[in-house]
Amino acid sequence: MKTIKEINRRIKKGEAVIVRADEMPCLFEENPKRAVKEVDIVTTATFGAMCSSGVFLNFGHSDPPIKMSKVWLNEVEAYTGLGAVDAYLGAAQLSEDRGIEYGGAHVIEDLVSGEEVSLRAEAYGTDCYPRKSVETSLRIDDLNQAILFNPRNCYQRYNAAINSTDSILHTYMGTLLPNGRNVNFSGTGEINPLNNDPEYETIGIGTRIFLGGSQGYVTGEGTQHSPKNRFGTLSLRGNLKEMDRRFLKGATIPGYGVSLFVGIGVPIPILNERIAENTAVRNRNIKISILDYGIPRLERPVVKETNYEELFSGSVEIDGRKVRTSPLSSLKVSFEIMDLLKEWIEDKEFFLSEAVEPLPKDTELKPMRLSEKTIFVENVMTKNVITVGPKDSIRRVAELLVEKGLDQVPVVDSKNRLVGIVTSWDITKATAQHKKRLRDIMTKRVISSRRNDLLDVVARRLDRYGINSTPVIDDEHRVIGIITLGDINRALRKRAK
Amino acid sequence: MNKYLLKFPPEVLDSPIIAETVLETGIPVNILRAKVDYDEGTIIISVLGDEKEQKKVVNALRKRGIEVRKLRGNINNDVNRCVNCGACISLCPTNAISFTKDLSIRIDDDRCIRCSLCVEACPLRALSLQEEV
Numbered sequence: 001m002k003t004i005k006e007i008n009r010r011i012k013k014g015e016a017v018i019v020r021a022d023e024m025p026c027l028f029e030e031n032p033k034r035a036v037k038e039v040d041i042v043t044t045a046t047f048g049a050m051c052s053s054g055v056f057l058n059f060g061h062s063d064p065p066i067k068m069s070k071v072w073l074n075e076v077e078a079y080t081g082l083g084a085v086d087a088y089l090g091a092a093q094l095s096e097d098r099g100i101e102y103g104g105a106h107v108i109e110d111l112v113s114g115e116e117v118s119l120r121a122e123a124y125g126t127d128c129y130p131r132k133s134v135e136t137s138l139r140i141d142d143l144n145q146a147i148l149f150n151p152r153n154c155y156q157r158y159n160a161a162i163n164s165t166d167s168i169l170h171t172y173m174g175t176l177l178p179n180g181r182n183v184n185f186s187g188t189g190e191i192n193p194l195n196n197d198p199e200y201e202t203i204g205i206g207t208r209i210f211l212g213g214s215q216g217y218v219t220g221e222g223t224q225h226s227p228k229n230r231f232g233t234l235s236l237r238g239n240l241k242e243m244d245r246r247f248l249k250g251a252t253i254p255g256y257g258v259s260l261f262v263g264i265g266v267p268i269p270i271l272n273e274r275i276a277e278n279t280a281v282r283n284r285n286i287k288i289s290i291l292d293y294g295i296p297r298l299e300r301p302v303v304k305e306t307n308y309e310e311l312f313s314g315s316v317e318i319d320g321r322k323v324r325t326s327p328l329s330s331l332k333v334s335f336e337i338m339d340l341l342k343e344w345i346e347d348k349e350f351f352l353s354e355a356v357e358p359l360p361k362d363t364e365l366k367p368m369r370l371s372e373k374t375i376f377v378e379n380v381m382t383k384n385v386i387t388v389g390p391k392d393s394i395r396r397v398a399e400l401l402v403e404k405g406l407d408q409v410p411v412v413d414s415k416n417r418l419v420g421i422v423t424s425w426d427i428t429k430a431t432a433q434h435k436k437r438l439r440d441i442m443t444k445r446v447i448s449s450r451r452n453d454l455l456d457v458v459a460r461r462l463d464r465y466g467i468n469s470t471p472v473i474d475d476e477h478r479v480i481g482i483i484t485l486g487d488i489n490r491a492l493r494k495r496a497k
Numbered sequence: 498m499n500k501y502l503l504k505f506p507p508e509v510l511d512s513p514i515i516a517e518t519v520l521e522t523g524i525p526v527n528i529l530r531a532k533v534d535y536d537e538g539t540i541i542i543s544v545l546g547d548e549k550e551q552k553k554v555v556n557a558l559r560k561r562g563i564e565v566r567k568l569r570g571n572i573n574n575d576v577n578r579c580v581n582c583g584a585c586i587s588l589c590p591t592n593a594i595s596f597t598k599d600l601s602i603r604i605d606d607d608r609c610i611r612c613s614l615c616v617e618a619c620p621l622r623a624l625s626l627q628e629e630v
Binding site: 047048049101174175177182183184249251252253254259261314323324325326327328329330331332333335 | 578580581582583584585586587588592595596599600601614617618620621622
């Protein structure tokens with residue numbers, strides 16, 4: 001048994017023994033008793049994109065003073081429903097001029113790098129704050145405070161992502177190739193801070209850590225902290241003015257948005273054998289589910305259960321096929337952080353702090369309570385679908401479209417299975433080009449939907465492909481309905497009421 | 498092996514120039530990318546074989562009015578921005594991107610077919626397609 005006080009005394013004397021989290025498994029397995037006795041601190045780290053990050057800023061008062069009601073930094077809006085010149089800039093906020101290519105995270109990186117940042121603010125004006133607008137530019141040194149405060153960082157582990165659909169997906173888990181051709185995963189596995197202290201015996205409120213290249217603190221559990229199933233998170237605080245651009249990087253997740261890579265290092269004091277054993281965790285013992293991001297629901301189906309060892313190996317086997325993997329967190333920078341934290345402690349620049357409160361161990365992640373009913377395709381679709389056959393003449397189909405007042409009609413085979421779709425525009429084109437048979441002009445690759453698809457998902461699908469309707473099919477590809485943009489709009493309007 | 502960027506002037510857009518070149522030289526040519534517009538065509542090819550054979554192919558193409566430029570390096574990685582996360586690795590259709598022993602990103606120029614999937618996916622915007630040299 002050791003205490004944090006004792007370890008701090010050993011740091012002061014230059015006697016503390018510090019190892020990296022990746023070195024601990026071998027040391028512990030070789031001789032557990034010796035590992036506990038000799039090792040004082042294990043350094044852990046992570047460096048990945050963490051959207052729930054941001055910075056509290058105080059700009060100082062202008063003359064005459066202004067109470068900001070809206071404020072933009074490099075055209076990225078910050079929340080200023082606070083004191084007159086206080087604001088919170090969220091990392092994931094997009095810029096108004098450059099969209100996802102530049103956002104809150106990039107402003108944070110620019111501030112840390114000492115770059116000049118433009119400020120534009122509006123106000124409604126009061127007797128005490130008469131000014132109604134201000135435009136200026138400033139650097140981090142001009143600010144009174146710049147405090148990085150991240151509501152959720154440092155996920156213990158995270159589900160990996162694959163895409164079963166036949167089109168490319170752009171997600172917060174990166175670019176996912178069609179037909180399950182790649183797997184993306186995030187996190188640093190056996191060197192992640194919370195994986196080395198899964199019972200939160202040393203990490204708690206007030207724990208001093210490495211944050212973005214300076215010393216910061218754990219302020220409590222992070223949002224969505226879900227310790228029961230080992231999805232713990234941390235909320236963190238640090239002084240942006242002391243941070244280093246190498247460990248805070250603005251990122252653009254293509255087709256998704258902006259996020260901030262945050263460098264975090266946590267020292268785990270080895271106080272007893274149980275803590276030591278926990279820091280000896282290996283990648284193969286940390287389980288990860290690969291989820292199908294092709295299913296746009298809250299509960300995504302599990303495609304495979306794996307672990308960080310297999311994910312870091314470069315490929316995973318799925319249904320006898322080797323699928324390549326991409327990490328989204330940087331192991332290289334994480335190792336740099338572990339080494340740097342070790343150096344700081346060895347140089348007596350960093351001392352351990354005792355947590356003032358432990359983190360909760362029993363909170364759970366709840367879904368949003370929705371007051372409206374979930375609407376599925378089958379609730380809205382037209383069930384009596386008019387269909388045509390591929391051998392039908394174009395003239396016959398043209399007459400049908402006019403007679404029934406349709407814009408498009410699904411084409412089915414003799415067993416009612418979907419083989420194509422034809423629109424009134426196709427018919428017009430066919431007439432101009434003197435084509436006779438439907439199968440020569442119909443669209444064969446039809447965007448279809450299922451009866452249990454969510455309405456919002458189908459709306460996005462129609463929008464994405466620029467189409468007005470989609471046939472609904474069953475497992476045998478038989479047409480059981482059709483749903484149009486009009487159907488969806490009517491249903492969504494009803495829900496909004 | 499080397500890669501070449503070929504520019505086709507509008508006058509020759511409808512001639513089977515690559516096929517003619519292969520028939521004339523007897524040297525296989527691999528088309529990596531092709532983009533043909535109404536006024537100009539751009540094709541990127543790789544040519545196997547030694548320097549002499551490369552020269553033969555280049556000469557045969559130039560003779561037919563094609564502008565030929567040798568491509569050196571395909572993807573440029575700005576190491577000041579790259580954090581070596583690896584988001585690009587699994588996207589590469591030819592396995593040209595991998596981690597080195599010290600966990601840095603390495604791009605194998607010979608394998609790269611300049612599809613630029615990695616360029617579009619890079620969260621740090623560290624990668625760019627080198628146009629030509």
